[in-house]
Amino acid sequence: MSIAVHQTNSGSAALDIERIKHDFPILDQTIHGKRLVYLDSAATSQKPRAVIDAIVRYYEHDNANIHRGVHTLSMRATEAHDTARQTVRRFLNAADTREIIFVRGATEAINLVAQSYGRTHVGSGDEILITAMEHHSNIVPWQILCEEKGAHLRVAPIDDRGELELDKFAELIGPRTKLVAVTQVSNALGTVTPLREMIELAHRKGVPVLVDGAQAVPHLAVDVQALDCDFYVFSGHKVYAPTGIGVLYGKRSLLEAMPPYQGGGDMISSVTFEKTTYNDLPYKFEAGTPDIAGAIALGAAIQYIGRLGIDKIAAHEHDLLAYATAKVGALPGVRLIGTARERAGVLSFVMEGVHPHDLGTILDREGIAIRTGHHCAQPVMERFGIPATARASFAVYNTRQDVDALVEGMRKAHEVFA
Amino acid sequence: MTSELGELYQEVILEHSKAPRNFRRPASANHEAEGYNPLCGDRCTVYIDMDGEKINEIGFQGAGCAISRASASMMTQMVKGKTKAEAAKLFEQFHNLVTGKDETAQAGDLGKMAVFGGVSKFPARVKCATLAWHTLQSALEDEKKQEPVSTEQ
Numbered sequence: 001m002s003i004a005v006h007q008t009n010s011g012s013a014a015l016d017i018e019r020i021k022h023d024f025p026i027l028d029q030t031i032h033g034k035r036l037v038y039l040d041s042a043a044t045s046q047k048p049r050a051v052i053d054a055i056v057r058y059y060e061h062d063n064a065n066i067h068r069g070v071h072t073l074s075m076r077a078t079e080a081h082d083t084a085r086q087t088v089r090r091f092l093n094a095a096d097t098r099e100i101i102f103v104r105g106a107t108e109a110i111n112l113v114a115q116s117y118g119r120t121h122v123g124s125g126d127e128i129l130i131t132a133m134e135h136h137s138n139i140v141p142w143q144i145l146c147e148e149k150g151a152h153l154r155v156a157p158i159d160d161r162g163e164l165e166l167d168k169f170a171e172l173i174g175p176r177t178k179l180v181a182v183t184q185v186s187n188a189l190g191t192v193t194p195l196r197e198m199i200e201l202a203h204r205k206g207v208p209v210l211v212d213g214a215q216a217v218p219h220l221a222v223d224v225q226a227l228d229c230d231f232y233v234f235s236g237h238k239v240y241a242p243t244g245i246g247v248l249y250g251k252r253s254l255l256e257a258m259p260p261y262q263g264g265g266d267m268i269s270s271v272t273f274e275k276t277t278y279n280d281l282p283y284k285f286e287a288g289t290p291d292i293a294g295a296i297a298l299g300a301a302i303q304y305i306g307r308l309g310i311d312k313i314a315a316h317e318h319d320l321l322a323y324a325t326a327k328v329g330a331l332p333g334v335r336l337i338g339t340a341r342e343r344a345g346v347l348s349f350v351m352e353g354v355h356p357h358d359l360g361t362i363l364d365r366e367g368i369a370i371r372t373g374h375h376c377a378q379p380v381m382e383r384f385g386i387p388a389t390a391r392a393s394f395a396v397y398n399t400r401q402d403v404d405a406l407v408e409g410m411r412k413a414h415e416v417f418a
Numbered sequence: 419m420t421s422e423l424g425e426l427y428q429e430v431i432l433e434h435s436k437a438p439r440n441f442r443r444p445a446s447a448n449h450e451a452e453g454y455n456p457l458c459g460d461r462c463t464v465y466i467d468m469d470g471e472k473i474n475e476i477g478f479q480g481a482g483c484a485i486s487r488a489s490a491s492m493m494t495q496m497v498k499g500k501t502k503a504e505a506a507k508l509f510e511q512f513h514n515l516v517t518g519k520d521e522t523a524q525a526g527d528l529g530k531m532a533v534f535g536g537v538s539k540f541p542a543r544v545k546c547a548t549l550a551w552h553t554l555q556s557a558l559e560d561e562k563k564q565e566p567v568s569t570e571q
Contacts, residue, residue, distance in 0.1 A: 032420065358427075358485070365420050373457060374458070374459040387458075387459040387460060
């Protein structure tokens with residue numbers, strides 16, 4: 001297979017990964033006496049010192065509730081929270097800060113769209129189109145909606161490499177299709193989907209598109225205006241920020257027309273027992289005191305990425321993925337699951353005679369953390385006729401040495417079970 | 419291998435995982451249940467030919483890791499010919515062994531299955547070791563289970 005090469009700006013120096021590793025305090029430890037090799041960033045990334053410091057600084061100096069008090073701390077907290085929203089807007093290149101809704105994560109963002117946009121636009125006999133490589137979080141919210149409304153979930157197939165069958169996807173967009181919900185990067189296969197074409201195909205038939213960017217934002221530059229997607233969702237914790245914070249981007253016209261998802265404080269402008277007027281965007285969708293520290297830390301994570309340069313990160317990770325694909329793929333009895341021409345961040349595989357669970361346990365004793373199982377993508381496993389895979393996933397702090405350690409660990413596992 | 423790994427993957431466990439015994443559906447089976455571990459996708463179906471309270475014949479099929487296959491294989495050998503009550507008692511002892519609750523279980527009725535004592539050092543693998551037993555329990559209770567028994571219930 002070949003991997004698309006992302007070019008860095010010519011003349012710019014490559015990243016100093018050894019230095020970057022020191023930005024992540026957790027990596028400086030041993031597991032069962034071995035250097036920690038963390039290859040599970042697709043599950044959650046580790047956090048740089050800058051992000052940890054932002055959380056500590058907020059709680060030590062600025063903690064207060066936002067949008068309420070006139071006191072200094074409340075104003076500081078509000079300002080920091082607002083700044084984080086602007087940072088996210090720039091990160092996604094959204095047109096307007098009001099289009100950035102803070103949520104708990106990609107899962108909540110998808111549920112928000114399903115419950116708010118979906119319940120008002122999808123009716124009996126209508127269809128929602130997804131792909132065969134979606135994470136459960138981009139399947140189940142639509143199933144719940146379809147169940148409630150008597151609508152149908154349609155699934156665009158993938159081929160043996162794990163690439164979307166674009167022609168079949170196009171055929172499945174019909175007169176009853178009310179929404180297309182697709183991933184940008186598959187968490188189980190690493191496939192980068194042809195998003196621009198998909199969105200164009202959907203828009204040609206007047207169908208809006210939600211993009212699950214949970215696995216994409218850590219690995220490639222995202223521009224929601226260039227993509228022209230209608231909704232874009234991601235989780236902070238996969239992009240060096242803490243758990244519990246995520247983002248829903250939505251086009252302003254769509255968000256404004258949507259009913260609130262949850263009711264409570266902050267999402268209203270006035271409440272009487274007779275009538276409540278909802279607040280403007282983005283607050284209409286942010287009921288209750290939000291994860292203020294989380295949003296601020298997400299801002300810090302995005303700034304950290306900005307300092308390194310997302311293009312340089314992408315180039316480094318592509319190099320690593322190509323190296324790992326060649327090394328792991330050359331081991332006897334290894335079958336790569338997901339060999340799409342364009343992939344990002346993820347290497348999924350099975351090893352003849354060694355179940356992924358056993359491999360995971362043996363690698364853990366070597367200090368190597370990988371994910372084993374169905375990766376919350378059981379339909380993908382079914383597509384490839386396997387119950388589980390082992391998955392190594394990469395972030396900016398990984399090195400070729402890490403890949404070498406993985407390969408060495410796999411050799412040991414092979415010996416145990418040979 | 420480190421010593422803990424060596425205790426987990428003992429030779430007899432590796433051997434059973436590669437060549438599981440009673441890996442089939444006995445023609446005379448009148449009880450069966452499907453077991454499923456939603457965390458890893460492992461599946462195991464246990465088939466029993468019950469004669470009153472006695473397990474006359476037993477087999478299993480499915481896909482899983484070395485620990486779950488070996489556990490299922492050795493379990494079928496161990497409970498064949500036992501009564502429902504005896505099998506339930508063995509499950510309890512086995513459960514105590516793999517969760518580290520009973521350090522002396524080796525001396526109990528588990529015999530060869532005492533090799534699974536190493537699992538107690540690997541809490542993430544306890545469910546692999548007990549999947550077949552949960553499924554056995556379910557198969558003993560009902561003639562035909564509609565819903566797979568889950569390790570998460």
